[in-house]
Amino acid sequence: MELNSDLDRDSGALDATPKRQNNEIYKIIENSMRSSVLEVSRIHLLTVLVVFQVGMDDSGASEDVPPVGGLLMGETLGQGAFGCVKSASLEVDKNIVVAVKFIHMPTCNENGLQERDIMREVVLHNKCSQHPNVLRLIDCNTVDDYIYIILEMADGGDLFDKIEPDLGVDLLITQFYFQQLVNVITYLHEQCGVAHRDIKPENILLDKSGNLKLADFGLASQFKRKDGTWKRSMDQRGSPPYLAPEILYSKKPYYANVTDIWSIGIFTFVLITGAIPWELPAWEDVNYSSFLENDGNVDMGPWKRVDIQQLSLLRKILQQDPSERITLSKLRSHPWFTQKNKLMNSKGLCNDPAALANRLLSRLNVSLDNGNYNTSLTQTLDSATRSVSPPLPTVSTQPVYNDVAYIQTDSLPNDQRYPNTQRPSSQYYALHDELNYYSTQVDDTLLKYMENDYSTLQFQSQQNIRDKSLNALQFRPFKLTKFYSLEPMENLLPILEKALQLSGIKVTPDLYRFYQELLEKKNEDVFPLKINMKNFDSRGGKLVGFISIRRVKADLKSLEFVRKSGDPLEWRRLFKKIALFSRDIILIVK
Numbered sequence: 001m002e003l004n005s006d007l008d009r010d011s012g013a014l015d016a017t018p019k020r021q022n023n024e025i026y027k028i029i030e031n032s033m034r035s036s037v038l039e040v041s042r043i044h045l046l047t048v049l050v051v052f053q054v055g056m057d058d059s060g061a062s063e064d065v066p067p068v069g070g071l072l073m074g075e076t077l078g079q080g081a082f083g084c085v086k087s088a089s090l091e092v093d094k095n096i097v098v099a100v101k102f103i104h105m106p107t108c109n110e111n112g113l114q115e116r117d118i119m120r121e122v123v124l125h126n127k128c129s130q131h132p133n134v135l136r137l138i139d140c141n142t143v144d145d146y147i148y149i150i151l152e153m154a155d156g157g158d159l160f161d162k163i164e165p166d167l168g169v170d171l172l173i174t175q176f177y178f179q180q181l182v183n184v185i186t187y188l189h190e191q192c193g194v195a196h197r198d199i200k201p202e203n204i205l206l207d208k209s210g211n212l213k214l215a216d217f218g219l220a221s222q223f224k225r226k227d228g229t230w231k232r233s234m235d236q237r238g239s240p241p242y243l244a245p246e247i248l249y250s251k252k253p254y255y256a257n258v259t260d261i262w263s264i265g266i267f268t269f270v271l272i273t274g275a276i277p278w279e280l281p282a283w284e285d286v287n288y289s290s291f292l293e294n295d296g297n298v299d300m301g302p303w304k305r306v307d308i309q310q311l312s313l314l315r316k317i318l319q320q321d322p323s324e325r326i327t328l329s330k331l332r333s334h335p336w337f338t339q340k341n342k343l344m345n346s347k348g349l350c351n352d353p354a355a356l357a358n359r360l361l362s363r364l365n366v367s368l369d370n371g372n373y374n375t376s377l378t379q380t381l382d383s384a385t386r387s388v389s390p391p392l393p394t395v396s397t398q399p400v401y402n403d404v405a406y407i408q409t410d411s412l413p414n415d416q417r418y419p420n421t422q423r424p425s426s427q428y429y430a431l432h433d434e435l436n437y438y439s440t441q442v443d444d445t446l447l448k449y450m451e452n453d454y455s456t457l458q459f460q461s462q463q464n465i466r467d468k469s470l471n472a473l474q475f476r477p478f479k480l481t482k483f484y485s486l487e488p489m490e491n492l493l494p495i496l497e498k499a500l501q502l503s504g505i506k507v508t509p510d511l512y513r514f515y516q517e518l519l520e521k522k523n524e525d526v527f528p529l530k531i532n533m534k535n536f537d538s539r540g541g542k543l544v545g546f547i548s549i550r551r552v553k554a555d556l557k558s559l560e561f562v563r564k565s566g567d568p569l570e571w572r573r574l575f576k577k578i579a580l581f582s583r584d585i586i587l588i589v590k
């Protein structure tokens with residue numbers, strides 16, 4: 001699809017007409033790569049090539065997407081509210097890998113989104129694609145019920161996945177991403193006249209060197225016209241904790257670019273503390289009102305983790321009155337921006353990806369010890385007697401879901417599987433309880449497979465082993481809300497079911513029986529399996545996602561917790577809780 005970036009700015013109408021056939025994709029990607037500021041990632045497809053879901057899930061959007069000419073669809077990288085994102089390689093050169101975002105139009109329509117809304121997003125994203133910190137948009141077209149968008153592959157995965165709740169990331173890393181974010185927002189505002197309007201860790205991906213890649217232009221708007229005149233916004237959209245107060249309460253139109261500066265402040269706070277400062281910038285929110293009453297001098301809760309230099313910066317950014325808020329150019333002369341970051345080169349990109357990965361991931365930890373287990377169990381039993389708080393009113397549109405977790409197969413008959421031919425040799429240990437491990441035998445390929453996946457490190461309680469392995473780290477797109485297990489399904493599923501229940505998730509009883517029924521029905525391997533999950537987080541926000549159980553090889557299975565919507569910090573908190581209650585089935589390398 002050729003993209004015409006000439007928006008009719010007052011009506012929001014858009015001229016974006018499909019003008020090309022799919023078989024030209026290679027040419028487009030090739031040209032796009034040639035003209036690209038960045039090289040599109042060239043990695044080999046590592047894992048299962050085609051993973052299709054059987055049937056639709058209850059959001060209406062399916063992972064079973066139609067084929068796209070010129071592309072070989074790969075694994076599912078993630079799921080959003082309206083579709084999924086898959087890796088794909090070019091038919092003519094399988095080493096060229098891109099990400100393809102499929103947007104299921106009927107689901108969008110049911111939720112009030114029209115094709116022109118999606119095209120508006122695509123046009124603005126395309127307009128802003130010439131910066132190394134913007135996820136590059138390569139092409140867009142339609143196939144069956146879907147609009148698909150071909151994007152640069154973000155090899156480093158999600159940033160949100162790497163933030164430890166209630167700890168955050170270290171200051172050098174926070175400053176690194178703060179500086180990259182200010183750079184890219186400067187480009188958007190000053191060169192494109194576009195405000196992003198949805199800056200939050202969920203919309204930031206990483207490349208293979210750990211550089212920030214701004215994504216999701218779904219709420220972006222053109223605030224400056226070609227003739228230099230400005231346009232103000234009136235609508236109330238965005239993610240509640242990241243919203244600037246004028247979006248919520250101002251009766252007057254507001255400048256969308258100034259709201260981006262506010263969101264930079266919240267983003268920075270989340271990186272420093274691993275928590276959001278408030279749920280809404282509203283007087284009714286006690287955290288926000290106490291921030292205002294104390295003129296930003298707060299020293300409680302997560303604010304205790306903010307030191308004096310960053311507090312002074314945040315106070316300048318988080319000014320309720322937009323005219324008092326620090327401007328982008330003043331932000332660029334603030335010492336925290338001008339101070340050289342030792343991980344950044346003169347072009348503003350990472351100069352030492354291994355050191356960045358090491359520092360970023362070193363705080364991720366899931367403690368499975370008895371103390372933590374008993375505390376969580378007590379809290380769970382206590383809270384079972386209290387009712388769940390109702391969800392907050394939210395200004396974003398999300399589909400409605402059923403609430404009970406159930407199991408389904410996610411496989412195709414021709415699903416590519418690891419052959420079960422090699423004999424075990426290396427030693428592995430599954431955690432049984434804090435003191436008693438039992439060993440089992442797994443082969444060297446598996447050892448390599450797991451060592452490459454840094455999600456395994458988060459369970460490692462011995463700091464020296466963690467440090468040693470962290471030194472060899474590289475950025476990879478693996479999700480970190482994940483663990484491995486060697487347990488047979490008759491042990492794994494009942495323990496997981498209990499863990500889900502203890503974590504407050506409603507589950508269809510006897511997952512193992514359903515698994516057996518699936519086996520009988522399909523009369524073949526049913527992996528990957530999918531367990532849908534819905535829950536309210538501790539603040540009443542809705543969390544939606546699923547557990548994908550894949551058979552890696554022989555008895556080794558991976559259990560990946562994939563978030564579809566909801567606060568990512570809360571998703572990781574939930575994952576840690578389920579992992580703790582599932583500790584008897586988690587495999588850790590010792």
Ligand SMILES: Nc1ncnc2c1ncn2[C@@H]1O[C@H](COP(=O)(O)OP(=O)(O)OP(=O)(O)O)[C@@H](O)[C@H]1O
Pocket residue numbers: 077078079080081082083084085099101135151152153154155157158202203205216477564
């Ligand atoms: N270009 C990409 N490279 C690698 N992974 C990606 C890419 N784009 C998306 N993903 C993965 O897919 C997930 C879902 O992406 P998507 O943009 O649909 O999510 P979302 O923003 O949560 O969805 P929504 O559009 O409903 O807000 C991301 O969290 C990420 O893990």
